[in-house]
Amino acid sequence: MPGPISLLSLATQSLLAAQLAQQTAAANAANAATPGFSRRRVDFTEGVPERTASGFVGTGVLVKQIRRIRDSFLDSQVRADSSALAEAGTRATVLNRIGSIFGVLEDNPVGQALDEFFTALGDLASRPEDPAFRTTVLIRGQTLATTFKEEVESLLQIKRETFFSLGDQVNEVNSVTAQIARLNSQLTGGSNPTRDDERDRLIDRLAELVGVRVSVDSNGVAQVVLAGSGMLLVDGVRAATLTLSGNPESGSATLDLDGNTIQSLSGEVGALLSLRNSSTNGIPLVVGEVNTLAAGVIHAVNRVHASGVGLVGLSSATSGHQVSAPTTPLGSAGLPVTPVTGSFTIAVFDSAGAMASSGSIAVDPATTTLNSLATDITAVAGLSASVSGNTLTITPTNPTDTVVFGTDTSDTLVALGLNRFFAGTDARTMAVDSTLLGNPSLVAAAQLDLAGGIFSPGDPSNAQALAGLQSSRFLAGNTQTPAESLAALAGTIGALDRAAQVDTAAREVILTASTAQRESVSGVSLDEELADMVRFQQAFEASARFLATLNEMSRTLFDLL
Amino acid sequence: MPIRITTNMLASQSLLALRHSLNRLSKTQAQLATGRRLTRLADDPEAAASGARLQSRLAAIEQYKRQANAATALLGTYDTLLAQLNEIGASAQELTLRGSNSIGPSASGLASEANLLLEELVELANRQVDGRYLLGGRETLTAPFSVTRNANGDIITVTVNPRGINGTITAQVSSSATVQTNLPGEGVLGPQIGPDFLPQLLIDLRDNLALGNSNAVSALINSFKTAQDRLQPLVAAVGSRLSLIKNVQELNRDEALLLQGTLSELLDADLARVTIELQRQEVVHEAALAATARTIGLSLVDFLR
Numbered sequence: 088m089p090g091p092i093s094l095l096s097l098a099t100q101s102l103l104a105a106q107l108a109q110q111t112a113a114a115n116a117a118n119a120a121t122p123g124f125s126r127r128r129v130d131f132t133e134g135v136p137e138r139t140a141s142g143f144v145g146t147g148v149l150v151k152q153i154r155r156i157r158d159s160f161l162d163s164q165v166r167a168d169s170s171a172l173a174e175a176g177t178r179a180t181v182l183n184r185i186g187s188i189f190g191v192l193e194d195n196p197v198g199q200a201l202d203e204f205f206t207a208l209g210d211l212a213s214r215p216e217d218p219a220f221r222t223t224v225l226i227r228g229q230t231l232a233t234t235f236k237e238e239v240e241s242l243l244q245i246k247r248e249t250f251f252s253l254g255d256q257v258n259e260v261n262s263v264t265a266q267i268a269r270l271n272s273q274l275t276g277g278s279n280p281t282r283d284d285e286r287d288r289l290i291d292r293l294a295e296l297v298g299v300r301v302s303v304d305s306n307g308v309a310q311v312v313l314a315g316s317g318m319l320l321v322d323g324v325r326a327a328t329l330t331l332s333g334n335p336e337s338g339s340a341t342l343d344l345d346g347n348t349i350q351s352l353s354g355e356v357g358a359l360l361s362l363r364n365s366s367t368n369g370i371p372l373v374v375g376e377v378n379t380l381a382a383g384v385i386h387a388v389n390r391v392h393a394s395g396v397g398l399v400g401l402s403s404a405t406s407g408h409q410v411s412a413p414t415t416p417l418g419s420a421g422l423p424v425t426p427v428t429g430s431f432t433i434a435v436f437d438s439a440g441a442m443a444s445s446g447s448i449a450v451d452p453a454t455t456t457l458n459s460l461a462t463d464i465t466a467v468a469g470l471s472a473s474v475s476g477n478t479l480t481i482t483p484t485n486p487t488d489t490v491v492f493g494t495d496t497s498d499t500l501v502a503l504g505l506n507r508f509f510a511g512t513d514a515r516t517m518a519v520d521s522t523l524l525g526n527p528s529l530v531a532a533a534q535l536d537l538a539g540g541i542f543s544p545g546d547p548s549n550a551q552a553l554a555g556l557q558s559s560r561f562l563a564g565n566t567q568t569p570a571e572s573l574a575a576l577a578g579t580i581g582a583l584d585r586a587a588q589v590d591t592a593a594r595e596v597i598l599t600a601s602t603a604q605r606e607s608v609s610g611v612s613l614d615e616e617l618a619d620m621v622r623f624q625q626a627f628e629a630s631a632r633f634l635a636t637l638n639e640m641s642r643t644l645f646d647l648l
Numbered sequence: 649m650p651i652r653i654t655t656n657m658l659a660s661q662s663l664l665a666l667r668h669s670l671n672r673l674s675k676t677q678a679q680l681a682t683g684r685r686l687t688r689l690a691d692d693p694e695a696a697a698s699g700a701r702l703q704s705r706l707a708a709i710e711q712y713k714r715q716a717n718a719a720t721a722l723l724g725t726y727d728t729l730l731a732q733l734n735e736i737g738a739s740a741q742e743l744t745l746r747g748s749n750s751i752g753p754s755a756s757g758l759a760s761e762a763n764l765l766l767e768e769l770v771e772l773a774n775r776q777v778d779g780r781y782l783l784g785g786r787e788t789l790t791a792p793f794s795v796t797r798n799a800n801g802d803i804i805t806v807t808v809n810p811r812g813i814n815g816t817i818t819a820q821v822s823s824s825a826t827v828q829t830n831l832p833g834e835g836v837l838g839p840q841i842g843p844d845f846l847p848q849l850l851i852d853l854r855d856n857l858a859l860g861n862s863n864a865v866s867a868l869i870n871s872f873k874t875a876q877d878r879l880q881p882l883v884a885a886v887g888s889r890l891s892l893i894k895n896v897q898e899l900n901r902d903e904a905l906l907l908q909g910t911l912s913e914l915l916d917a918d919l920a921r922v923t924i925e926l927q928r929q930e931v932v933h934e935a936a937l938a939a940t941a942r943t944i945g946l947s948l949v950d951f952l953r
Binding site for chain 1 (some may be wrong): 651652653654655656657660661664688689690691692693694696697698699700701703704705707708710711712714715718719722778779780784785786787788789811812815817818819820823830947948949952
């Protein structure tokens with residue numbers, strides 16, 4: 088039969104149990120807003136009953152354990168979903184920035200500059216002899232080049248920033264995996280809810296960064312692998328090292344895990360890496376398209392300009408694009424435009440403006456080299472051509488004469504950059520040719536009248552041809568005007584941006600649902616804790632009352648003595 | 649069993665709902681503030697792209713419009729020039745008639761009148777507008793007619809610019825239409841090596857009047873008539889070109905209006921609809937705020953003592 092002493096210990100134990108439960112409830116309530124915190128529960132178990140003659144009698148309550156309420160299945164769901172949301176959200180953020188560079192419609196700086204450039208050319212066609220109109224064309228051309236440059240620089244800036252934030256995130260991944268490995272090493276010696284929570288919080292973050300799968304062995308040690316490739320990030324107490332290599336701006340950036348290149352990644356890092364590298368839906372695609380558009384405009388304008396003539400002929404003409412070697416056929420000499428079989432006209436004008444001589448130079452891209460071209464040009468009376476430093480220079484033999492180019496069916500002039508309007512080959516290098524800037528009367532508004540042996544200041548035909556490029560479909564395989572090409576580019580960016588946004592919104596809904604599910608299991612409900620508080624307060628009071636009663640009982644017994 | 653709802657869930661769900669509601673409000677607000685349905689490319693990439701295409705066609709039409717305006721102004725000056733030349737021709741014919749009938753001292757008075765007409769003609773023939781010679785063909789920076797004078801300062805020969813003054817200048821006034829904006833110099837005054845080169849006719853008239861050679865003077869009548877007849881078709885040509893430009897301008901304007909209409913449909917916000925939408929969203933947002941304020945404040949704490 089249990090004596091008063093054992094009754095006393097029963098009461099003390101239940102007091103302690105109630106206190107422990109109170110403390111747990113208080114700690115839960117205190118951590119209601121702590122990220123990664125899972126609510127704790129005190130598991131009570133009945134004390135080992137004592138056998139009496141009349142049967143078993145209870146000996147009170149025992150605290151079995153304090154454990155955190157957590158569901159690893161829900162964890163893995165939340166991690167997969169948060170990794171997908173982080174990926175979509177990062178894409179959306181970056182693409183939104185890219186979209187804002189292009190603006191909507193007339194806010195699009197390149198579109199505006201293109202329109203103004205062609206308007207200036209149209210005005211020049213109305214007044215080809217007017218120096219003011221020539222200067223305007225040059226200024227508008229420069230504005231166009233600058234706008235292209237600014238646009239591509241802004242894109243490259245985003246590309247560089249993407250690389251640098253990749254670097255930051257790689258550091259974060261390494262720091263997080265190292266912390267997980269350290270926590271793994273501390274896990275011996277029973278479960279510790281605080282450590283488990285901390286590790287789960289770190290794994291949650293890792294999931295956002297790169298997308299992971301986790302397995303925990305019977306000892307409580309977590310193995311973390313990349314969700315995409317299954318490569319080990321944390322193997323027990325050892326963390327793999329993630330390294331980023333490549334140039335911030337050019338080429339591809341690569342991520343290596345302990346020296347092995349990672350092929351597929353999700354999460355923020357995955358999104359940044361694909362934005363940085365992908366030529367199908369990343370920044371290189373947009374940069375490439377802007378460059379293609381700029382190159383298309385440069386070459387189309389130059390092609391028309393090269394066959395025209397200004398108010399005066401050229402005192403000399405130097406090719407703006409170098410060949411790889413003067414002995415290499417032009418077709419494979421690395422020129423921005425590949426010449427085709429054909430010919431171009433070149434003429435010499437005397438200082439009085441009369442044509443002294445002319446010649447037609449035949450070009451076959453498979454056989455004509457820069458050297459042979461120089462020889463052919465020199466064969467024209469009154470002309471001498473020389474090659475130095477892979478560049479061709481054509482000068483009239485009489486220094487007061489000038490050189491004038493005529494029709495070119497071979498694209499040689501535009502390929503070599505002779506008598507060009509724009510220098511450069513892409514958005515970044517585009518600029519108005521410096522010779523023209525120094526001498527606006529060289530803007531080729533007129534065309535050589537070979538039969539008449541004349542060119543005239545009032546002839547607007549070349550300016551008209553240049554202005555006509557505005558509505559000419561010379562881009563994207565001769566299917567798009569410059570503005571249409573720009574619209575298509577803006578459409579592509581808009582579509583990518585929109586897809587990322589729609590994706591983000593959808594992922595957000597999914598993550599909200601799975602987070603709610605997890606929160607529903609692990610989250611702290613203040614009302615619940617308050618109810619517990621009242622419950623255990625009552626238990627405590629009951630136990631205390633019991634103790635007091637016990638005390639009275641003892642006194643009653645002692646009084647008998 | 650109902651799902652367990654925690655304090656955090658209530659708060660984060662409310663905040664999420666508020667964020668979505670605010671997002672919609674901000675989008676509607678931006679539409680109202682800009683008058684645009686699209687405030688970002690991503691709002692409707694297809695509409696933005698076709699909008700950009702339409703806008704560039706508008707820009708091209710604007711370019712044609714400017715060329716057409718310049719061409720109209722230029723052709724207008726030819727119209728005036730032709731009228732003035734016509735007057736000179738008429739005066740010259742009258743002088744020829746008077747000269748063939750009068751002999752003697754009165755003829756020298758007529759000669760000086762002819763000389764004045766000649767000077768006026770040369771002046772007109774070398775007329776410049778905005779720094780370019782109207783009758784110079786494409787050689788707009790060189791005087792089309794150069795004169796040599798004798799010791800008395802009288803014009804004895806008028807020579808045409810050897811580089812030619814008959815070059816045609818055209819303007820692109822629409823995507824398909826071009827209009828010649830100048831008149832060839834020799835088309836107006838006659839070929840220099842021909843029987844009816846107007847300046848030479850006037851020189852001959854003056855000299856023959858001065859000599860009192862009435863036969864020679866009367867021989868000039870038909871030539872003057874031919875020179876005069878040349879002007880009429882030119883006036884008609886200028887007129888028809890002007891009306892062509894006017895028609896093209898109207899077509900351009902119609903197309904521009906059409907494009908602007910389509911553009912507006914694509915891109916502009918329907919203000920009435922957006923305003924109603926804004927009001928609806930305001931109500932929704934207020935409701936969300938009120939609901940949030942009431943639910944996240946609910947706690948057992950308030951009922952425990």
